[in-house]
Amino acid sequence: MHAPIPITRLDQARAAAGECVHFGFCTAVCPTYILDGEENDSPRGRFVLIKEMLASKAPPRRATVVHLDRCLSCLSCETSCGAGVNYRVLIDIAREYVESSRVRSLPDRLFRSGVAALLTSPRMLRGLRILGKPLSGLVCALPGRLGALGRLANAPGLAAFSPRGAPVLPAPCSREAPSPQLRSVALLEGCAQSVLGAEINCAARRVLARAGVRVVESRGNFCCGAMKLHLGFREQAIKQAARCVRHWGEMLAAGAIDAIAVTTSGCGSVIRHYDELFADDAELGQAAASVARAARDISVILAELPLPLANTNSGALVAYHDACSMKHGQRITREPRALLRKMGYVVADIAEGHICCGSAGTYNILQPEMSARLGQRKAANIEAIAPDVIAAGNLGCLIQISRFAEYPVAHTVQLVDWASGGPAPRGLEGFVPRPLAQEASAEVPAAEANGDNSAFW
Structure with a gap:
């Protein structure tokens, strides 16, 4: 039987589902619907399935679980919705309902739980990178989700984010003499990123030091909860x-920090909704x-600093x-x-920029074909x-894209680090500077900018 979800949250989900007026704008931007044209793999179709599931008060049907699992939670539907439907809340509650109903097979439940535990445990990730390296070729050849996990672990882009001089074990970042201190921040290291993308965190520390921002060390590495949510x-x-x-x-209340700098946008999108998560x-x-309120993406913080x-x-x-x-x-x-433009780069927008790359947290493991x-x-x-x-503000996207595109990949903060005196990202060591050409694309329309990110300091 289905374990109880607080009635207030179920009412919230029903209210969100009721806001959908079937305009259909979402179908034009939903990646899964664009690929196959299946109505139940569109936001509109999933709304119907979720409403039926919640109204039944019974364990969900197998078909419902399949279509909900295919959702990337990219939220492209939410930003295009003319009615302003809060799809994020609805899909999270629906997934909680599915998991608490225990309709999945035991192997499926164990695999999903194992992936969640692995990717949120730096200790387990370090151990797997060491012990699993000799077996990586064999795992990649396996079918299904195990093979997908192996192929992801061997993605070309991973080399771009390993700490320099120590590809597996954590290495201290080179800390430059800081400028006169202007502000203090806590830096979110990230669960998977602290192991798989340690160079991103090192680059962030170097750039913040040059900008006169002190990084206040945290007592241990904390998981924000995004993956499991x-x-x-x-x-x-x-x-x-x-x-x-x-x-x-505690750090904010004591005045020890002014902000929380986030270099993992998947974490940032959840942390910035903590007020909703802990509303009751x-x-x-x-x-x-x-x-x-204090959590800000690293690009927002650096955009206004010298x-x-x-x-x-x-x-x-x-x-x-x-x-x-991010988007x-x-x-x-x-x-x-x-x-990036301020730092001397020519920035080009990628066509179909609203469509997900397919990373989506654990999606490239759990739904490898799509x-x-x-x-x-x-x-x-x-x-x-x-x-x-290729640049982005999220490690998962860069690892995913590196599997299919034959160009160097770098986190935005790594490019800022290079432009302000740091090391060139891997794959760009031999780059020869050239005169700035006309921008390859226009600025993003003002309507897409997030107003509450402006004038942060």
């Missing part, structure tokens, strides 16, 4: 998020709201990919482009640009 494991996600709220809330929590509600220009990157053509958790989850589109088709589509659009480098 999107898999439907809400109670586990809240426990993880609560640790973050307590820790960062008398103990943590106020602190969660403070944390949500940075030196080394000119080693001048004229490099960047194909900028909007991670869904749709946080409505951040203008700041990363403005930052994910690969989206990755190939994204790579074809990038090929039309022929850039020097």
Whole structure:
């Protein structure tokens, strides 16, 4: 039988579902509907399935689970919806309902739980990278989701984000002498990123130091809860998020930090909604709201800070990919482009920029066939640009894209680091600066900019 979900949350889901007036704008931007044209794989179709599931008060039908699992949670439907439907809340509640009903087979439940545990545990990830390396070729040849996990672990882009000089074990970042301190921030290291993308965090520290921002060290590495929340494991996600709220809330209340710098947009899109996640929590509600207000993507923070220009990157053509958790989850589109242009790059927008690359957290593991088709589509659009480098604000997207596009990949903050005196991202070491050419694309329309990100400091 289905475990109870608080009636207030079920009412919230029913209200969100009732807001849909079937305009159909969402079908034009939904990646799964675009690929196959299946109505039940569109937001509109999933709304009907979710409404039926919640009204039945019974375990969901197998077909319903299949179509909900195919949803990427990219939220492209939400930003295009003329009625302003809150799809994010609805799909999260639906997934929680599915998981608590225990309709999945035991192997499926174990695999999903294992993936969630692995990707949110830096210790387990480090161990797997060491022990699994000799078996990686064998795992890649396996069919289905195990093979997808192996192929992801061997993605070419992973080499671009390993800490320099120590590809497996954590290595200390080179810390430059900071400028006179202007502000202090906590830096979210990220669960998977602290292991798989440690160089991104190192680059962030170097850039913040040059800008006169002090990084206040956290007591340990905290998981924000995003991964488990999107898999439907809400109670586990809240426990993880609560640790973050307590820790960062204390730092904010004490005046130790001014902001929380986030380099993983998938985490940022959840942290910035902590106020909703803890809305009914008398103990943590106020602190969660403070944390949500203080969390900012690294590109938003750096966009308004003075940075030196080394000119080693001048004229490099960047194909900028909007991670869904940035474009749709946080409505951040203008700041990363403005930052890169300020640092001497030529920025090109990728065609079909509203369509997900297929990474979507654990989607490229759990739905490998659909994910690969989206990755190939994204790579074809990038090929039309022929850039020097592909940039994004999310590690998962960059790893996914590197599997299908034969160009160097780099996090936005790595490019800013290089442009302000840091090392060139891997694959760009031999780049020869050239005169700045006319921009390859127009600025993002002002309507897409997120107003509450402006004038942060």
